[in-house]
Amino acid sequence: MTRFQVRFTGKTARSGPLAFGHANIVRAITLDDDPTRLNLAMVFDVPGAPVDQVATWIRVLLERHESLRTTYSFGDRTLQHVLAEGEVEVEVVESDGDVLQTAESTARALRSRVFDLTTELPLHLAVVTENAVPRRLVWVVSHAAMDVATCELLLGEWTELAAGHELPVDDSPQPLDVVELEKTPAVQRLGQAATRYWESKLRTVPQAMFPVPATGTGFLRPGLRVRSRAAMGHIAAIAERTSASPSAIALAALNALIAHWTAQSSCVTTSLSGNRVLKPLRRFFGSMAQDALLPVTIPETFDELVHAVRAASVPAYRHSWFEADAIWEVITRVTHERGFSFARDLVFNDMSALGDAAVGEPPRAAYGRLPSVWLPGGPDVEDDPEIGGTLELLPQEDIPTRFFGCLYRLDTELDLTLWVDPGCLDTSEVTEFGRGLLALLRAAAEADLPVKELHSLTTLAPVERGEGWYLSDSCWVELDAVRELVSDVLGDRPHLVTAEPDDVLGHRLVCHLIGPATPADLHAEVLAALPGRPTALAPHHYVICAEPPADPLDPDAWTATAIDSASGRELPV
Numbered sequence: 046m047t048r049f050q051v052r053f054t055g056k057t058a059r060s061g062p063l064a065f066g067h068a069n070i071v072r073a074i075t076l077d078d079d080p081t082r083l084n085l086a087m088v089f090d091v092p093g094a095p096v097d098q099v100a101t102w103i104r105v106l107l108e109r110h111e112s113l114r115t116t117y118s119f120g121d122r123t124l125q126h127v128l129a130e131g132e133v134e135v136e137v138v139e140s141d142g143d144v145l146q147t148a149e150s151t152a153r154a155l156r157s158r159v160f161d162l163t164t165e166l167p168l169h170l171a172v173v174t175e176n177a178v179p180r181r182l183v184w185v186v187s188h189a190a191m192d193v194a195t196c197e198l199l200l201g202e203w204t205e206l207a208a209g210h211e212l213p214v215d216d217s218p219q220p221l222d223v224v225e226l227e228k229t230p231a232v233q234r235l236g237q238a239a240t241r242y243w244e245s246k247l248r249t250v251p252q253a254m255f256p257v258p259a260t261g262t263g264f265l266r267p268g269l270r271v272r273s274r275a276a277m278g279h280i281a282a283i284a285e286r287t288s289a290s291p292s293a294i295a296l297a298a299l300n301a302l303i304a305h306w307t308a309q310s311s312c313v314t315t316s317l318s319g320n321r322v323l324k325p326l327r328r329f330f331g332s333m334a335q336d337a338l339l340p341v342t343i344p345e346t347f348d349e350l351v352h353a354v355r356a357a358s359v360p361a362y363r364h365s366w367f368e369a370d371a372i373w374e375v376i377t378r379v380t381h382e383r384g385f386s387f388a389r390d391l392v393f394n395d396m397s398a399l400g401d402a403a404v405g406e407p408p409r410a411a412y413g414r415l416p417s418v419w420l421p422g423g424p425d426v427e428d429d430p431e432i433g434g435t436l437e438l439l440p441q442e443d444i445p446t447r448f449f450g451c452l453y454r455l456d457t458e459l460d461l462t463l464w465v466d467p468g469c470l471d472t473s474e475v476t477e478f479g480r481g482l483l484a485l486l487r488a489a490a491e492a493d494l495p496v497k498e499l500h501s502l503t504t505l506a507p508v509e510r511g512e513g514w515y516l517s518d519s520c521w522v523e524l525d526a527v528r529e530l531v532s533d534v535l536g537d538r539p540h541l542v543t544a545e546p547d548d549v550l551g552h553r554l555v556c557h558l559i560g561p562a563t564p565a566d567l568h569a570e571v572l573a574a575l576p577g578r579p580t581a582l583a584p585h586h587y588v589i590c591a592e593p594p595a596d597p598l599d600p601d602a603w604t605a606t607a608i609d610s611a612s613g614r615e616l617p618v
Contacts, residue, residue, distance in 0.1 A: 066333035201402025201403025239367035279490035318365035384583030557603035568613025
């Protein structure tokens with residue numbers, strides 16, 4: 046393997062703090078046990094140009110975008126440092142006969158390398174050659190430098206350069222410029238409103254959309270790619286009737302099927318937002334995407350659900366631009382007060398319109414998509430007439446959420462990939478989910494559809510919850526899971542956890558135990574052990590007793606020896 050260097054010069058060095066979304070993703074990278082899952086891998090066409098020309102195009106991009114030539118320092122606060130000059134190394138890999146396959150395997154290998162953000166630029170590059178002629182550029186970048194919206198911009202710029210065109214002048218803000226923008230009163234008010242919004246929603250949403258016991262400790266998720274030309278006609282018919290966007294209709298269809306399978310009365314989606322809402326940010330090149338919290342109550346009909354998703358989307362996306370520390374303070378406080386651990390287990394990323402801001406006309410089709418290796422190009426889909434589309438199983442990827450829906454196209458075809466925890470849905474069930482999604486869109490195109498009739502469109506049956514399951518504070522909990530949680534904290538100390546009917550919570554979880562114990566300290570220990578247990582909550586009340594009763598399963602007998610009781614919170618539950 047050979048290498049060459051691409052040197053960039055003539056720019057200004059500068060340093061400063063990080064913008065809201067930028068800080069949030071860098072925080073995630075530094076805390077993640079495997080930061081490589083936050084590396085983005087792409088493969089671009091090279092039209093047989095010589096290596097020197099490829100190097101020139103790379104240099105143009107490095108000098109155009111400060112995020113690509115930035116390092117970081119971590120101390121009392123995180124700072125970014127833009128280099129005025131430097132160089133990037135590019136590997137040269139000769140194809141073994143299949144250029145695209147070689148490029149994909151090279152991208153996966155580069156993606157597996159951890160970036161040292163303090164000493165190296167956030168970019169790993171390789172050129173794949175065929176008979177020594179460049180054919181593909183492999184571009185692997187840390188999420189600290191680019192988000193998915195930026196990937197679409199990069200594809201457009203690379204496509205223009207490779208076609209021999211000069212890029213238009215770009216006066217978009219650089220990452221350090223966004224920091225100054227966020228100091229303005231208007232953006233500060235947006236951040237404050239976002240904090241209030243998140244707190245109001247976190248106080249009522251269920252802890253988990255998939256209250257299914259966690260299996261194993263890994264995050265490997267098989268994928269299912271759903272593509273359909275016919276679905277776009279169905280979505281158009283629904284849009285004409287509801288005046289909703291295709292994106293809202295697609296999300297509503299996902300929500301309907303997920304609520305059907307989980308038997309939940311509401312659906313809480315964490316939707317990724319690029320936050321390019323202001324005109325100057327339309328072509329911002331960097332990382333500023335953040336979460337939009339989008340809860341909806343499941344109504345009686347699909348049209349009503351489409352309207353609910355559309356209505357909920359407006360405040361959700363408006364309140365997705367925030368100072369991360371403020372939101373984490375809210376999450377920590379609400380977690381303590383409710384005694385839950387927000388799972389963020391249903392994530393949706395609508396990328397279907399991101400290419401609209403790109404220069405030129407980059408390809409919309411792809412052989413493969415992020416979060417695996419993005420391989421632009423390939424033919425449009427040819428529908429299987431039996432299901433009105435195609436369903437393709439994909440190799441598993443390391444994705445730290447239980448259900449991740451990635452919507453790539455809503456133009457001439459629906460292109461959607463689902464990455465699902467096999468502990469929730471196995472491969473056959475995920476495939477049936479995809480088939481049911483296409484059937485739902487087809488049926489809803491004919492007329493409004495009662496949500497309760499989804500069983501007629503899919504063999505995916507709702508989860509059954511028998512004895513020992515309770516609805517508590519809008520969360521489905523398994524009493525045995527709560528008891529296991531508390532037992533892991535208390536060990537051999539005698540105790541009893543019960544679920545008691547409650548007019549406000551539905552069911553109140555009560556823990557009786559022998560002293561000495563302080564409810565506040567005990568609650569903190571239980572909360573520390575709660576993450577990763579989506580079917581458990583912390584008890585709402587702790588009753589300290591002098592001694593265990595003769596019948597350790599009798600809550601009244603426990604109460605008879607009570608010497609203290611409290612919620613363990615500052616406020617009673």
